[in-house]
Amino acid sequence: MSILVFIEHAEGEIKKSSLEAVSYAAAMGEDVTAIAIGPVEESVLKAAGSAGASKVLHAADSKLEKGLIQPYAKVIAQAMEKEGAKTLVLAKSSLGDPVAARVAAKMKAAFVSNVADLPDTSSGFSVKRSIYTGKAFANVEMTTETKIIGIKKNAVELKEDGGEASVEAFEPSLDDADFAVKITSQDKQEGEILLPEAELVVSGGRGMKGPENWGMIEDLAKTLGAATGCSKPVSDIGWRPHHEHVGQTGVKVSPQLYIAIGISGAIQHLAGVNSSKYILVINKDEEAPFFSAADYGIVGDAFDVVPKLTEALKAAQN
Amino acid sequence: MKILVCITHVPDTTAKISFTDDNTKFNSDGVQYIIGPYDDYALARAVELKEASGGTVTVLNVGTSETEPTIRKALAIGADDAIRIDAEPTDSYFVAEQIANHAKDAGYDLIMMGRESIDFNGGMVHGMVGELLGLPAISPVMKLDIEGQTAKLAREIEGGKEYLELDLPFIAGCQEPIAEWKIPNMRGIMSARSKKLEVLAPSDASEAVKLQQYELPPAKGDVKMIDADNVGELVKLLKNEAKVI
Ligand SMILES: Cc1cc2nc3c(=O)[nH]c(=O)nc-3n(C[C@H](O)[C@H](O)[C@H](O)COP(=O)(O)OP(=O)(O)OC[C@H]3O[C@@H](n4cnc5c(N)ncnc54)[C@H](O)[C@@H]3O)c2cc1C
Ligand SMILES: Nc1ncnc2c1ncn2[C@@H]1O[C@H](COP(=O)(O)O)[C@@H](O)[C@H]1O
Numbered sequence: 236m237s238i239l240v241f242i243e244h245a246e247g248e249i250k251k252s253s254l255e256a257v258s259y260a261a262a263m264g265e266d267v268t269a270i271a272i273g274p275v276e277e278s279v280l281k282a283a284g285s286a287g288a289s290k291v292l293h294a295a296d297s298k299l300e301k302g303l304i305q306p307y308a309k310v311i312a313q314a315m316e317k318e319g320a321k322t323l324v325l326a327k328s329s330l331g332d333p334v335a336a337r338v339a340a341k342m343k344a345a346f347v348s349n350v351a352d353l354p355d356t357s358s359g360f361s362v363k364r365s366i367y368t369g370k371a372f373a374n375v376e377m378t379t380e381t382k383i384i385g386i387k388k389n390a391v392e393l394k395e396d397g398g399e400a401s402v403e404a405f406e407p408s409l410d411d412a413d414f415a416v417k418i419t420s421q422d423k424q425e426g427e428i429l430l431p432e433a434e435l436v437v438s439g440g441r442g443m444k445g446p447e448n449w450g451m452i453e454d455l456a457k458t459l460g461a462a463t464g465c466s467k468p469v470s471d472i473g474w475r476p477h478h479e480h481v482g483q484t485g486v487k488v489s490p491q492l493y494i495a496i497g498i499s500g501a502i503q504h505l506a507g508v509n510s511s512k513y514i515l516v517i518n519k520d521e522e523a524p525f526f527s528a529a530d531y532g533i534v535g536d537a538f539d540v541v542p543k544l545t546e547a548l549k550a551a552q553n
Numbered sequence: 554m555k556i557l558v559c560i561t562h563v564p565d566t567t568a569k570i571s572f573t574d575d576n577t578k579f580n581s582d583g584v585q586y587i588i589g590p591y592d593d594y595a596l597a598r599a600v601e602l603k604e605a606s607g608g609t610v611t612v613l614n615v616g617t618s619e620t621e622p623t624i625r626k627a628l629a630i631g632a633d634d635a636i637r638i639d640a641e642p643t644d645s646y647f648v649a650e651q652i653a654n655h656a657k658d659a660g661y662d663l664i665m666m667g668r669e670s671i672d673f674n675g676g677m678v679h680g681m682v683g684e685l686l687g688l689p690a691i692s693p694v695m696k697l698d699i700e701g702q703t704a705k706l707a708r709e710i711e712g713g714k715e716y717l718e719l720d721l722p723f724i725a726g727c728q729e730p731i732a733e734w735k736i737p738n739m740r741g742i743m744s745a746r747s748k749k750l751e752v753l754a755p756s757d758a759s760e761a762v763k764l765q766q767y768e769l770p771p772a773k774g775d776v777k778m779i780d781a782d783n784v785g786e787l788v789k790l791l792k793n794e795a796k797v798i
Contacts, residue, residue, distance in 0.1 A: 245711070302710070304680070305689060329710055333692050333726070336680025340649065345761035348675055361765055366673055370570040372768040373673075379761045416689050416719045419705075423713030431711060435797070459798060477695065477730065478709055483566050483671065484590050484729060492797040503566045509770070513795045515787070516776075526776050531790060535781030547784045551792065 237266040239320035241311055242283060242291070243302075243330060244275045246425070251393070252326035252432055254286040258394040259386050260324040261287025262353055268292060270314045270405065272307055273299045277402045284400030286393060292318075292405035298414065301421070302330040306413040308337035313407045315342065315381075323383045328431065335383050345377040348385030368483050368506035387510070388432070388489040430479060433462035436490045436511075438481055440466040440504075442497020442518065442537060446474040451541045452496065458548050464488065466498045482507035497537045500525025517541065554608035554699070554721075556599045557661045559652055559678070560627055561589035561642075561670040562620035572767040579767070588623055590734075591667025593630075595725070597732035598697055599665050600631035606699070608662075609633045615642045615651045621750065628745035629737035635748065640755035643764065645673065649681030650758035656686060662721045663704075668693035668728040679726040689719055692726025 238260040242253035249271075260267045269288040271280050273295070280291040294310050311334065315323060323338060325331045327348055339346035349365040351372065361376045365387055430436065437456040439449065449463075456463045463479060470480035481488055483503040493511035497518060498504060505528050508514065516529040519536050526532045533540055564570070565585040573580045588596065599610045612627040614620050615638045624635045638655065642648045656664060669676035676692065683690025695714065696707035699721070708715045709728065737745070779787045791798045 301715070304691070308680075308684070329693065329708075332676040333680040333690060336645075336675075336677035337684040337690070339646065339677070340681040340684035343759075343761075346645070346675075346677055346681075347762055348677060363768070366767075367564075367570045368671055368674055370770075371572075372770065374765045374768065376763045376765055377761065378763060416691065416717055416723075419716045419718050421710070421713065421715045423710065423715075427712050429711045471730070476713075478711070478713060492791065492795065506566070513791075513797055515791070526778075528773060529776045530774070530795070531787060532776045532778050533781050533784075533787065534778070540781050540784065544784045544787065547788045548798070551788050 237268050237318050237320050238263060238322045238324060239311070239315050239318055240267060240269045240288065241323065241325040241331065241334070242269045242271050243326070243328060244271060244273070244279065245429070247275065247279060249279060249283060250326070250432065252328065252388055254283065255388065255391060255393050256324050256326045256386055257283055257286035257288050259353065259391045260322075261394060262391050263322075268318050268320065269400065270294070270311060272310055273301070280402045281399045284398040285395050288400045291400045291402045293402055294405045294407050301418045303414065303416060303418065304330070304333045304337065305416065306409050307334045308341065309409060309413055310405075310407040311338050312341045314405060321381050325385055327385050327387055331385060335385055339383050342381045343379065344381035344383050345379045346383040346385065347375060347377060350384050350386045351390050353391060354384070365510070369487065369509040370506065389510070428460070428462040430462045430464055430481070430486050430488060433488065434491045435459050435461035436464050436488050436492070437461045437494045437496070438464035438466070438498060439469065439496050440498030441468050443469070448538070449475070451538070451545070455494070455541055455545045458545050461494070466504055495525055496541060498525060499523050500528060554602065554606060554662045555660060556602065556608060556610045557656060557659070557664045558592070558596045558599045558610060558612045558627070558632065559664065559666045560592040560596065560612050560614050560623070561667065561672070562586050562614060562616050562623040563589045563670060563672045566590065566671065571769070576767045577764070586623055588627055589667045589670050591669060591671070591728050593734050594729055594731050595665040595667055595727035596627055596630055596632065597735045598727060600735060601732055602699060603631070611636060613638070613652065613655065615640055615648045617641055624750060625745050626737060628748045628750070629741040630735045631741065633748065635750040637750060637752050638755050639752050644760045644762045645675045645677050646681060646761045647758045649678050649685060651755055652678070653682045653685035654756040654758075655753065656682070663699075664722070664724040666724065666726050668726045676726070679724050683724045688723050690724035690726065691717060691719070693728040694725045695728060695731055697725055697727070697731055
């Protein structure tokens with residue numbers, strides 16, 4: 236029996252979160268087949284082998300170029316049937332979640348998302364999922380034969396053993412009705428580090444006073460190779476684009492380091508960052524609630540501290 | 554236009570999360586309940602669409618009688634009537650089947666939900682209902698306009714947005730900035746009392762996921778404060794202690 240992993244690709248690369256999903260499936264100890272959808276180079280797909288896949292099915296049809304939910308769900312369900320796979324693993328993402336939900340309903344499968352650890356199979360099959368926006372966990376049992384596991388970032392360590400997977404063309408059977416939704420255009424920053432995937436995040440809040448001051452946030456982010464984020468009011472006022480908004484009602488991040496500058500640390504903001512490995516807070520108010528959720532803190536004026544920190548980091552890199 | 558809005562009844566975003574009964578029950582002591590914030594966006598946009606071009610807004614919740622004050626609040630915000638399917642919403646698939654079984658023959662032009670519930674954060678009920686009804690389900694929707702039978706919408710994707718077009722009926726999992734949250738006014742609160750809230754028995758549905766036990770994350774260690782004039786020290790800590798740069 237094999238496990239199927241849905242792998243997403245962006246800008247000609249397999250997403251890191253998808254490679255983590257492959258490693259997760261490999262750690263479950265069964266043969267792992269991945270499925271990639273839409274046009275992407277075969278040589279890129281071979282790299283899934285390094286994370287633990289023995290084979291990659293590739294549905295390369297150019298009609299599947301953009302992330303269309305219904306046809307993607309159908310392709311995955313057909314691939315599961317072809318492989319006899321009873322388990323599907325995928326990474327949490329804005330495409331993966333709705334696709335997996337449809338696959339679950341098609342296959343009458345239990346679907347648990349936000350899974351933070353490998354399954355416990357000592358009696359039955361249970362997984363630990365993050366709930367209440369990271370404020371707690373629930374251990375749940377999956378009672379159906381077919382199972383879908385949506386994993387959170389860092390649920391397992393990424394395996395990189397340099398192996399190569401074989402790539403096999405996959406021809407799904409789709410009809411026009413699957414393409415009822417038309418994507419008319421995409422408006423996407425190319426080459427930007429994606430916030431949900433980022434290992435380092437530099438985020439600014441209302442303490443930055445205005446969009447004209449974001450240069451120092453960007454400089455710091457660039458120096459670190461970090462993604463940029465912000466608090467909700469900042470994107471509400473339009474200082475920053477909406478997809479940068481971090482928190483309960485925004486993006487949930489789990490980087491190695493989250494740097495919060497001029498953000499008070501309201502509980503709704505913390506909900507989006509509480510699975511960061513380390514948190515650094517820079518705030519001029521020593522009473523700011525964010526400090527009690529932080530690992531490192533500096534009380535000071537961002538306009539003074541941030542440029543100095545960027546300089547010090549640059550100096551340390553040389 | 555006939556719109557269905559599915560709402561959750563969830564702890565307020567500032568609620569402290571704890572458990573009782575050997576970590577098998579949520580401790581609702583002193584917890585305030587609200588309409589799920591994303592569901593609240595869906596509801597606000599539904600009411601706007603109705604105000605602009607007529608029709609009705611029905612709200613639906615799968616929950617026990619405890620959720621009724623939350624449902625009344627949705628009526629006060631501007632929904633015309635409400636349905637409660639009387640069951641404990643333990644599993645997303647179970648909830649999706651309840652919603653789909655109700656909506657199947659009810660003739661809704663549009664079903665609006667939140668992008669995700671803030672208790673289980675599944676982000677999956679809309680997709681499941683879509684599959685069960687054979688309809689498209691789009692999420693997370695940040696903009697939704699309707700002209701005749703066609704909808705134009707914007708969906709958030711990593712790093713940007715995607716613009717879509719499709720025909721009614723379909724399901725939308727909504728998030729900001731689709732509309733601004735609406736606060737009920739006095740007139741809304743008064744009229745909500747007499748609006749119809751129908752309680753339906755659940756349909757037969759299977760449960761695919763069973764709760765075993767809750768768990769709280771480990772407590773955070775103390776914060777290390779660094780002097781603002783000593784950023785060099787911070788760089789050293791990030792490099793050698795945290796090893797993140
Ligand atoms: C249902 C609900 C959901 C929400 N969801 C989210 C969410 O997802 N994400 C989110 O972020 N918020 C969310 N909020 C809003 C949240 O409650 C806070 O209002 C918000 O996070 C505050 O943003 P802020 O910290 O940028 O601004 P403020 O609270 O205004 O804080 C600004 C901070 O900057 C500091 N500061 C000012 N000047 C300087 C300076 N020169 N140098 C250094 N520091 C300075 C101040 O000391 C202060 O701590 C939500 C609210 C509700 C009700
Ligand atoms: N018990 C419920 N009753 C009504 N609607 C629900 C219920 N649970 C979830 N939903 C809807 O489905 C959306 C997604 O929920 P979830 O998949 O749990 O994240 C929510 O935002 C609601 O609109």
